[in-house]
Amino acid sequence: MFLNFYVNGKQVGINVAPDRRLIDILREDLELTGTKEGCGEGECGSCTVLIDGKAVHACLTVAIQLEGSHVLTIEGLEHKGELSKIQKVFIEENAIQCGFCTPGMIMSAKALLMNNPHPSEQDIRNALAGNICRCSGYSQILKAVKKLAGEHMK
Amino acid sequence: MEIIGHSYPIHDAEEKAAGTAIYAGDMRLKGMVYAALIRSTIPNGYVRDMDFSAVEQMHGIVGWLTCTEDCGEPFCRYRNVKGQITAEQENVWNRRVRFVGDRIGCILAESAEQARIAASRVEVIYDEYPPLLTPEDSISNGAPRIHSDGNVSQEITVEVGQLQDTEAISVDTETILSRINHVALEPHVCTADYNRHTGQLTIWSPNQSVHGLRTVIGDIFKLPYHKVRVIKTTMGGSFGGKQEWIVEPAAAAAAIYIRGPVQLALSREEVFQSTICRAPMHLKARGKYENNGKIVSFQVDNTLDAGAYLGNSKDYCGAVANKFFRCYKYPHMKYTARAVLTNTPVSGAFRGWTSPELAICLEHNINMAARKLGVDPLALRLINVALPGDMDIRINESLGEIRLKECLELGQKCFQWKRKKEDDTLFNKAEGRFRRGCAVACGGHLNGYFPRVNDFTAIGMRITETGDVIANATLHDHGCGTVQLFRMIIAQTLDILPEMISIGEGDTAVTPFDYGCFSSRSTYVIGRAAQECALSLLNRLKLVVSRLYEVPEKELVLSNGSLRFGDRSWTFSRIVQESHSLLQEEISAVFQHINKTNPGVGGAHFAHVQVDTALGDTKILEYLAVHDIGIAINPEMCRSQIQGAVLMGASAALKEHVTIDSKGASLGSLKKYHMLNLSEAPEIEVRFIEDGCTDGPFGCKSIGEVCHVPPTAAIVGAVNEALGSDMCQIPLTQDRICSWLEKNRKDKPECF
Numbered sequence: 001m002f003l004n005f006y007v008n009g010k011q012v013g014i015n016v017a018p019d020r021r022l023i024d025i026l027r028e029d030l031e032l033t034g035t036k037e038g039c040g041e042g043e044c045g046s047c048t049v050l051i052d053g054k055a056v057h058a059c060l061t062v063a064i065q066l067e068g069s070h071v072l073t074i075e076g077l078e079h080k081g082e083l084s085k086i087q088k089v090f091i092e093e094n095a096i097q098c099g100f101c102t103p104g105m106i107m108s109a110k111a112l113l114m115n116n117p118h119p120s121e122q123d124i125r126n127a128l129a130g131n132i133c134r135c136s137g138y139s140q141i142l143k144a145v146k147k148l149a150g151e152h153m154k
Numbered sequence: 155m156e157i158i159g160h161s162y163p164i165h166d167a168e169e170k171a172a173g174t175a176i177y178a179g180d181m182r183l184k185g186m187v188y189a190a191l192i193r194s195t196i197p198n199g200y201v202r203d204m205d206f207s208a209v210e211q212m213h214g215i216v217g218w219l220t221c222t223e224d225c226g227e228p229f230c231r232y233r234n235v236k237g238q239i240t241a242e243q244e245n246v247w248n249r250r251v252r253f254v255g256d257r258i259g260c261i262l263a264e265s266a267e268q269a270r271i272a273a274s275r276v277e278v279i280y281d282e283y284p285p286l287l288t289p290e291d292s293i294s295n296g297a298p299r300i301h302s303d304g305n306v307s308q309e310i311t312v313e314v315g316q317l318q319d320t321e322a323i324s325v326d327t328e329t330i331l332s333r334i335n336h337v338a339l340e341p342h343v344c345t346a347d348y349n350r351h352t353g354q355l356t357i358w359s360p361n362q363s364v365h366g367l368r369t370v371i372g373d374i375f376k377l378p379y380h381k382v383r384v385i386k387t388t389m390g391g392s393f394g395g396k397q398e399w400i401v402e403p404a405a406a407a408a409a410i411y412i413r414g415p416v417q418l419a420l421s422r423e424e425v426f427q428s429t430i431c432r433a434p435m436h437l438k439a440r441g442k443y444e445n446n447g448k449i450v451s452f453q454v455d456n457t458l459d460a461g462a463y464l465g466n467s468k469d470y471c472g473a474v475a476n477k478f479f480r481c482y483k484y485p486h487m488k489y490t491a492r493a494v495l496t497n498t499p500v501s502g503a504f505r506g507w508t509s510p511e512l513a514i515c516l517e518h519n520i521n522m523a524a525r526k527l528g529v530d531p532l533a534l535r536l537i538n539v540a541l542p543g544d545m546d547i548r549i550n551e552s553l554g555e556i557r558l559k560e561c562l563e564l565g566q567k568c569f570q571w572k573r574k575k576e577d578d579t580l581f582n583k584a585e586g587r588f589r590r591g592c593a594v595a596c597g598g599h600l601n602g603y604f605p606r607v608n609d610f611t612a613i614g615m616r617i618t619e620t621g622d623v624i625a626n627a628t629l630h631d632h633g634c635g636t637v638q639l640f641r642m643i644i645a646q647t648l649d650i651l652p653e654m655i656s657i658g659e660g661d662t663a664v665t666p667f668d669y670g671c672f673s674s675r676s677t678y679v680i681g682r683a684a685q686e687c688a689l690s691l692l693n694r695l696k697l698v699v700s701r702l703y704e705v706p707e708k709e710l711v712l713s714n715g716s717l718r719f720g721d722r723s724w725t726f727s728r729i730v731q732e733s734h735s736l737l738q739e740e741i742s743a744v745f746q747h748i749n750k751t752n753p754g755v756g757g758a759h760f761a762h763v764q765v766d767t768a769l770g771d772t773k774i775l776e777y778l779a780v781h782d783i784g785i786a787i788n789p790e791m792c793r794s795q796i797q798g799a800v801l802m803g804a805s806a807a808l809k810e811h812v813t814i815d816s817k818g819a820s821l822g823s824l825k826k827y828h829m830l831n832l833s834e835a836p837e838i839e840v841r842f843i844e845d846g847c848t849d850g851p852f853g854c855k856s857i858g859e860v861c862h863v864p865p866t867a868a869i870v871g872a873v874n875e876a877l878g879s880d881m882c883q884i885p886l887t888q889d890r891i892c893s894w895l896e897k898n899r900k901d902k903p904e905c906f
Contacts, residue, residue: 028266033180034172040421097794099166100338103173134336136798137838
């Protein structure tokens with residue numbers, strides 16, 4: 001099929017099999033390797049991207065679902081060479097270790113804050129429960145998102 | 155400039171946050187093809203034939219490799235040092251298959267997807283043999299041999315000290331540990347390239363020892379080591395899972411075959427089934443205690459399930475004996491053990507290298523002893539804990555300034571131990587649906603190999619005309635901040651900013667020989683070398699100033715990237731430029747460090763849990779980890795590592811289990827492998843005892859593994875305290891807890 005959709009604000013038109021996974025389209029066809037594959041079955045959250053503002057697993061989404069949609073990946077958060085606030089706060093709060101969960105974690109946090117700018121701690125815990133981090137105890141991640149939630153409230 | 159003790163993000167945090175950090179699976183080399191493994195679907199047998207007719211016509215197929223053809227010398231996935239005595243039992247592709255997931259070949263294709271589909275379509279014709287899925291099966295009379303030299307490694311017997319003839323109370327306990335997986339978020343991956351013109355093979359992988367891996371690859375393919383270049387890539391977690399060689403030999407074989415670049419990335423199922431897991435163990439312990447609670451002896455018997463290849467299992471099984479005297483002082487131990495081969499996934503290294511396993515066993519024994527003696531479990535630990543200057547009588551080395559007693563005392567205070575215990579007693583008296591319990595567990599570990607193996611390392615440094623430093627060391631950052639920590643050590647020593655230091659990671663063509671990142675040796679051993687080398691570099695700078703300006707070297711004072719003498723001052727930048735132009739000398743230093751110490755390093759962890767007696771669920775209410783760390787060089791990174799280890803250990807205590815089905819296949823999915831996630835993760839408080847009294851850089855000790863020693867034991871202890879139970883078969887799942895309640899409670903509420 002010929003797929004027309006948007007990735008990080010840019011229009012993309014490519015020939016793909018209808019069942020080609022979004023993660024393969026991103027990583028292989030568009031060379032956007034920031035999105036990571038940790039399990040291939042929607043369990044680890046490493047491949048989380050936003051489609052029309054909602055957090056989804058790129059490993060469980062296929063081409064035929066994407067026509068006309070707006071996909072936002074970790075690479076799309078940077079603006080004119082400057083990292084977004086959410087990326088900066090993850091760095092400041094030491095919320096990054098091996099970094100393999102980081103893009104998915106940041107995208108899940110982004111989706112949460114877009115849809116609920118003032119999340120409670122429980123909202124944050126629930127929203128990120130599908131993103132596994134094996135290095136930390138989530139404390140710094142939680143702190144980073146709380147800080148962002150606080151700043152949203154200002 | 156105060157750098158040590160201040161928190162810095164990991165060196166590549168910005169690239170990781172931006173999504174631009176390149177992991178081995180993100181590499182795209184020109185002309186690169188993708189490999190997918192063909193793996194055994196049976197647990198025991200022989201590959202009679204492989205039929206590729208369904209693959210031949212497929213689009214994008216480049217070729218395949220199989221076990222029916224020559225595939226290099228046999229190897230041991232665990233070997234790390236040339237000349238190390240290991241069991242070379244496996245081949246890159248194994249015709250005699252011994253577990254579900256054994257590598258029997260690979261498909262090479264233009265895309266990973268094509269390769270994977272083709273691999274699933276290869277028809278393999280097996281001669282099937284009956285599988286041996288448990289150590290009991292393998293040891294039973296008449297059991298067929300999995301390898302020609304039998305199913306059981308040499309029986310290990312270690313006895314240290316004398317069993318004193320005092321009146322003692324015996325406490326017998328049993329600990330059964332499940333097979334668990336590291337679940338590093340990044341699945342195993344390797345990119346390899348073979349240059350047909352120069353004969354150079356290059357391996358990029360997230361590994362823990364570039365030089366160790368080089369010996370294995372060189373020997374399999376009979377290549378001189380200078381023709382094997384191994385480069386450590388950004389690592390998406392390891393926890394020991396990437397310190398054994400599984401994907402690298404396969405990718406190397408494929409690169410040599412196609413004479414070009416290949417990438418092999420495993421799926422999560424392949425990680426579970428075809429890499430390594432922590433060995434299941436069955437430990438039977440007898441603790442002997444005086445009436446006053448003093449430990450007289452620990453005697454432990456261990457049967458370890460090695461899986462299908464011996465790998466590290468003989469050494470791993472033996473290593474348990476080296477962990478008996480890392481936190482408590484007592485006069486006698488006896489350890490008997492064996493590693494048993496089975497037709498199951500291969501057992502291998504895991505964070506802590508048997509320290510957590512032994513801690514689960516001994517801490518449980520101590521808890522049961524406290525119950526039998528009618529004393530407080532914390533008080534029992536306080537009278538047995540090793541004190542500064544006590545010896546590890548197994549290795550006959552001093553534990554140095556071990557501060558475990560302070561850890562226990564600080565924890566007792568901060569955790570409000572006494573009050574919590576009283577509150578729990580009251581809470582449990584109500585005999586409601588929920589029960590609460592507190593436990594404490596101690597854990598000790600090492601800082602490097604010494605004295606078991608000679609341990610040394612080398613590091614080099616050059617200083618540039620802009621006054622900044624390029625250091626050359628063989629580092630393997632697992633994602634826990636090793637590179638940043640080295641920048642901090644060097645920066646503090648030279649009184650410059652950490653961002654003025656460049657330091658890469660392991661690359662056999664560039665960085666000096668080093669054993670690798672194991673045994674918690676990076677900071678303690680290589681970090682000390684970095685500190686010494688930076689001091690040498692500083693002395694070189696002083697010497698240049700002294701020669702050029704005739705000022706006494708010893709009176710030059712270091713200040714903010716400059717050397718001062720009275721009111722005269724020379725910046726590093728100026729010194730280097732003038733050394734180049736006037737003396738025609740580069741300012742550099744190299745340092746070789748031989749480590750000769752291994753102080754006691756430990757922690758005391760306190761857990762408070764609530765068990766739902768209706769559902770068998772355990773909730774962690776509070777958790778405190780107190781660590782004797784010498785000094786926390788990068789505190790927030792230490793905290794984060796400790797908290798991660800606590801969650802990993804708590805998860806092992808309550809949830810994690812790689813199950814094997816009746817046909818010998820292990821689970822292959824995160825859907826079936828449960829870990830504590832953010833919605834269940836407790837707040838984990840961390841405290842440090844810092845005395846700075848070791849030979850490590852700035853007086854530090856190790857942290858990455860030791861923090862994983864007490865958590866499982868602490869959680870198991872707290873559950874048993876809540877229920878009055880004596881369970882020590884992990885994981886303590888809902889089913890296990892419910893079944894214990896069914897058996898043991900008179901007034902039991904129904905389990906749903």
